[in-house]
Amino acid sequence: RHLHNFAREVRLTEDEWNAGIEFLTDAGHITDDKRQEFILLSDVFGLSMQTIAINNETHKNATEATVFGPFFVQNAPEIPIGGDIAGGASGQPCWVEGTVTDTDGKPLPEARIEV
Numbered sequence: 001r002h003l004h005n006f007a008r009e010v011r012l013t014e015d016e017w018n019a020g021i022e023f024l025t026d027a028g029h030i031t032d033d034k035r036q037e038f039i040l041l042s043d044v045f046g047l048s049m050q051t052i053a054i055n056n057e058t059h060k061n062a063t064e065a066t067v068f069g070p071f072f073v074q075n076a077p078e079i080p081i082g083g084d085i086a087g088g089a090s091g092q093p094c095w096v097e098g099t100v101t102d103t104d105g106k107p108l109p110e111a112r113i114e115v
Contacts, residue, residue: 043067061103076114085115 006012027037042048048067056065079085086093100111 059103061105 007017027041031037039048052065052067058064096113096115098113100108100113102108
């Protein structure tokens with residue numbers, strides 16, 4: 001019903017519908033076992049974050065839940081404290097640091113901050 005209402009609301013043309021179908025088809029063609037374009041598309045639409053927000057209650061003194069990404073890479077190399085994550089890229093350096101605590105403000109030992 002929502003999709004049909006959307007089509008009526010924007011007065012979707014056949015050319016626009018065809019362009020949408022071609023876009024989804026192209027995304028499907030470049031999706032494989034290592035590259036999942038539909039998850040990235042979900043991120044672009046904000047649907048990934050909305051789903052996380054719906055399913056994860058925000059607790060007092062806690063950071064709200066969020067998605068890993070869209071560029072999170074499993075088993076990425078660990079960079080030592082003070083290390084350079086730029087991989088040789090030029091630009092203005094930026095220092096990132098933080099503290100991970102529980103909801104009472106007590107530091108969590110051995111927590112990792114991933115950037």
